[in-house]
Amino acid sequence: MSGLLILIPVAIGLGALALATFLWAVRSGQYDDLDGAGQRILLDDDMP
Amino acid sequence: MSLAGEVAPPHVQTGNADLGEFARAGAEGQSVLVLAVPDAYCATCIDSIEHSLCDVPGVVTARVNLSRRHVRVEYASSLDPVALVSAVTRAGYRTYPVDHDHGDGDPAFRDLLRATAVAGFAAGNIMLFSVSIWAGADEPTRNLFHWISALIALPAILYAGQPFFRSAFSALRAGRTNMDVPISIGVTLTTALSLFETITSGEHAYFDASTMLLFFLLVGRSLDHMMRVKARSSVENLARLSPRGAHTILADGSLAFVRLVEIEPGMALLLRAGDRVPVDCRVLSGEGPVDMAVVTGESMPLAASPDVDLPAGAMNLSAALTVAALRKSDDSFLSRMQALMEAAENTRTAYRRIADRAARLYAPVVHVTAGATFVGWIVLGAGWHAALLNAVAVLIITCPCALALAVPIVHVIASGLLFENGIVMRDGSALERLAAVKRVAFDKTGTLTTGNVSFLSQELGDSSILDFAAGIAARSGHPLSVALAQASPHPITFGGDVVEHPGMGITATNAQGNWRLGSADLCGAGMDKTVDDNSRIWLAADGEVVGCFKFADAVRADARETVAALERLGLPVEILSGDQLGPVVAVAAATGIEKFSAGLAPEGKQRILEAGSRDGQPYLMVGDGINDAPALRSAHVSVAPSSATDIGRAAADFILTNQRLNGVPLLVRVARRADMLVRQNLAISVAYNALVLPLAITGHVTPLVAALAMSSSSILVVLNAMRLRLGARRSGPLSDQYRKVRT
Numbered sequence: 140m141s142g143l144l145i146l147i148p149v150a151i152g153l154g155a156l157a158l159a160t161f162l163w164a165v166r167s168g169q170y171d172d173l174d175g176a177g178q179r180i181l182l183d184d185d186m187p
Numbered sequence: 188m189s190l191a192g193e194v195a196p197p198h199v200q201t202g203n204a205d206l207g208e209f210a211r212a213g214a215e216g217q218s219v220l221v222l223a224v225p226d227a228y229c230a231t232c233i234d235s236i237e238h239s240l241c242d243v244p245g246v247v248t249a250r251v252n253l254s255r256r257h258v259r260v261e262y263a264s265s266l267d268p269v270a271l272v273s274a275v276t277r278a279g280y281r282t283y284p285v286d287h288d289h290g291d292g293d294p295a296f297r298d299l300l301r302a303t304a305v306a307g308f309a310a311g312n313i314m315l316f317s318v319s320i321w322a323g324a325d326e327p328t329r330n331l332f333h334w335i336s337a338l339i340a341l342p343a344i345l346y347a348g349q350p351f352f353r354s355a356f357s358a359l360r361a362g363r364t365n366m367d368v369p370i371s372i373g374v375t376l377t378t379a380l381s382l383f384e385t386i387t388s389g390e391h392a393y394f395d396a397s398t399m400l401l402f403f404l405l406v407g408r409s410l411d412h413m414m415r416v417k418a419r420s421s422v423e424n425l426a427r428l429s430p431r432g433a434h435t436i437l438a439d440g441s442l443a444f445v446r447l448v449e450i451e452p453g454m455a456l457l458l459r460a461g462d463r464v465p466v467d468c469r470v471l472s473g474e475g476p477v478d479m480a481v482v483t484g485e486s487m488p489l490a491a492s493p494d495v496d497l498p499a500g501a502m503n504l505s506a507a508l509t510v511a512a513l514r515k516s517d518d519s520f521l522s523r524m525q526a527l528m529e530a531a532e533n534t535r536t537a538y539r540r541i542a543d544r545a546a547r548l549y550a551p552v553v554h555v556t557a558g559a560t561f562v563g564w565i566v567l568g569a570g571w572h573a574a575l576l577n578a579v580a581v582l583i584i585t586c587p588c589a590l591a592l593a594v595p596i597v598h599v600i601a602s603g604l605l606f607e608n609g610i611v612m613r614d615g616s617a618l619e620r621l622a623a624v625k626r627v628a629f630d631k632t633g634t635l636t637t638g639n640v641s642f643l644s645q646e647l648g649d650s651s652i653l654d655f656a657a658g659i660a661a662r663s664g665h666p667l668s669v670a671l672a673q674a675s676p677h678p679i680t681f682g683g684d685v686v687e688h689p690g691m692g693i694t695a696t697n698a699q700g701n702w703r704l705g706s707a708d709l710c711g712a713g714m715d716k717t718v719d720d721n722s723r724i725w726l727a728a729d730g731e732v733v734g735c736f737k738f739a740d741a742v743r744a745d746a747r748e749t750v751a752a753l754e755r756l757g758l759p760v761e762i763l764s765g766d767q768l769g770p771v772v773a774v775a776a777a778t779g780i781e782k783f784s785a786g787l788a789p790e791g792k793q794r795i796l797e798a799g800s801r802d803g804q805p806y807l808m809v810g811d812g813i814n815d816a817p818a819l820r821s822a823h824v825s826v827a828p829s830s831a832t833d834i835g836r837a838a839a840d841f842i843l844t845n846q847r848l849n850g851v852p853l854l855v856r857v858a859r860r861a862d863m864l865v866r867q868n869l870a871i872s873v874a875y876n877a878l879v880l881p882l883a884i885t886g887h888v889t890p891l892v893a894a895l896a897m898s899s900s901s902i903l904v905v906l907n908a909m910r911l912r913l914g915a916r917r918s919g920p921l922s923d924q925y926r927k928v929r930t
Binding site (some may be wrong): 141142143147150151155156158161162165166171172173174175178179180181182 | 229230233234248251252253254293295297300301305308311312315331335339648847
C-alpha cells in the first residue's frame, strides 16, 4: 500500500507533465503549420 | 513555374488604398499584412520568400505558413505595403493580400487539440487504475482508485465534453436531435452513476468508458476540422482578388479609389487593362476587347467601344477604358446571379446528412430501450439501484462512438485522397450527394474548353506568312493576336510602326510596305460570311490578301477521355451552354457528347437542373463562369475547375485545383466507394449494438466489457474506412502549379 502512495502521484504527475507540455506546445503555435515545420528542417540557416 | 496559360495570373491591385485595407495595426508603430502565396510548397519556397521579404528595409519579420500558403509580414507602418507584394513577386511567386481575421493560427483547432489532449490524459490515467481494479484489487484499494479516477474524470469531462454539450444543447433548443444528443446524455448519465457508485463504495464505476469515448470522438473531430481548414484555405488561396472597388475619375482629372458599395450610377470610372468590370456600366471612351467568357459563356471577346454596355464581372483585356456606372453594385449582373443562387439554396437545405438521419432514428430507440430496461427490472422486482445500473449500462454500451465516427472518418480519408489528386472538397455532404447523381452536365467555355482562343489552322499562305504575321501580332494585346503570336515557332520580329484599331485589327508599316492584320473588313477580304464557329483573321499586304488564320476555343486535352470515363460509369453527359449553337456543336463533336443545349440563360440552366432533381435524375454540374453560379447551386452537386470565377468557386461543392478534367470521374468513383463504406460502417455499428444490447439489458455489462466493446467497434469502423485507400489509383501527375501536398 505504501508503494502505491508513492507510485500513484508519480504516475499522475508524469502524465500531467506530458499534458502541460503539449498544451504549452499548442499555445506557442507549434501546431499551426505542420507542413511548414516538416520542411523547415531542410533549411540551412536559422531565419531571423 | 509554368503557368499553363489557362489560368490568368491574379491581377494584384497595386493601389495603396486597396492594399491598406488588408493591413492591420501591430505592436509599436508596426503593421501586419498577410499575403497568400498559393504556389509555395517546399523548403526552398519558404526560404526565398522569407529572404526576399526580409531584405526589404522596414520589414521586421516574415514567416511563411506552408499549411495555409500564407506569409505573415510585420513591418514598420511607414513602409509602403506595395514593396512587400513586389518583393514576393520578385522571388517568383504569385501573391495577393488576404483578410487575416484568423492570422494567429486557428483558435477552434487549438481548442479541439486541447480538449483531445485533456481527454486522452484522463482516459490513459484512469485506465491505469481500471486495469488494477479489473485485476482484482481488494475493496479499500478499489475505493481509493475509484476516488482518484473521479477526481481526474470530472474536470476532464467538464472541459473536454464542451464541444458535444454545446452542440447538443443548441440542437435541442432548436427542437432537433443530432448525434451529440445521445453522446451528451450517455456521458452525463454514465459519469453521474459512476460518481454515485464511488460515493456508496459500489463495485463498478465507468469513468474509463466515458473519458475514452470523449477521447475517440475528439480525435475524429480534430481530423475532420483539419480537413475542413485545409479545404477552405486552398479555396481562399485560389481566389483571385475580385474587384473590391474601382478608380473613379474626379472633376480635376485625378483618380481616386472608391469601394464597390460607394459606386453610384453616373460615376466616371477608369478600367485599366486586366481590371474586372465592377458594376454594370457603359463605355464613355476608349476601345478594346473585353472578355465575356465568364459572364455569357461566349469564347470570343466583345469589342468595346463608346456606348457599349458592359456587365459586371467581364474583364477588360488590353486598352484602358473610361466608363460610366449604370447601376449600383447591388443591382448589377453579379448581384442578380447572387439572388438566383440564394433562391436555389432554399431547395438544397432540404437535404439531410446520412449521419443526422441515422441519429434521428437511433436516439429515440436507445432512450426508449434504456427506459424499458429500467421499468422492466423494477417490475421484475429488482431494486431501483440495480434497475438504474442496468439502464445506464444500456446507455453506455449503445453510446454511439462507432456510429459517430462511421461517417466523418470516411469523409476525412476521402478528402485526403481527393486532395492528393488535386480536388478540394468544400463540404462533406457533397460526397453523399455525389453518390446519388444520375447525369452529368458540363458548361462549355472554360470547362470543356480552356476558355482561351488558340490558333487552329492556316487557310491561306505558307509558313513564312505565318512567321511574319506572328511578328506583327506580337505587338498587340488582343487575345487573337496573342494566340497568333504563339502559333509560329519562329516569328519574324517586326520592326516598323504598328497602329492598333480596336475591334478591327492592326495596321503596320515597314520598308516592305503597308500591312493590315485583322478582320475581313480591315483587310478587304469581303464580308466575313463564314457561318461556322471559328473566327478568322486575315493578313493583307498593300491591300492584297495574302494570309488567313483560323482560331477556336481549344478543347481541354482530356475532355474526350473524361466524357468517355463518365459514360462508362453509367452517367450520360450533356452540355449546357450560354454560347451560340455553332461553337457548342463543334465542342460536342470534339468531345463525343451527343446531347447539348445552347444559348441558355442562367435561369434556363437552372430550370433543366431542377427538372432533373424532380424527376429523380439528379445532375452533377461542372461549370466555371459567373453565369454558371446559379446552375452550380441548383444542381444536386457541382464541380468547378480552378480557373473558375470567385463566384463560381463559391457556388461549387468540389474544386479541381489542377488543369485536368479527369478528376471528375475519379471523384464519382471515390464518392461511390465512400458511400458504400459509410453504409457498411453504419451497419457494423448497428450490428455491434444489436449484439451487445442483450448483455446490457440483462445486466451483464461490467466496465471491462464496456471498454472492450467500445474500443473494438471504433477500431473496426476506422479500419473499414481505411479500405477507401485500397484500390484507389491516382489520376496522374499533377500540374506544376499544385504539386502533391502531404496531407
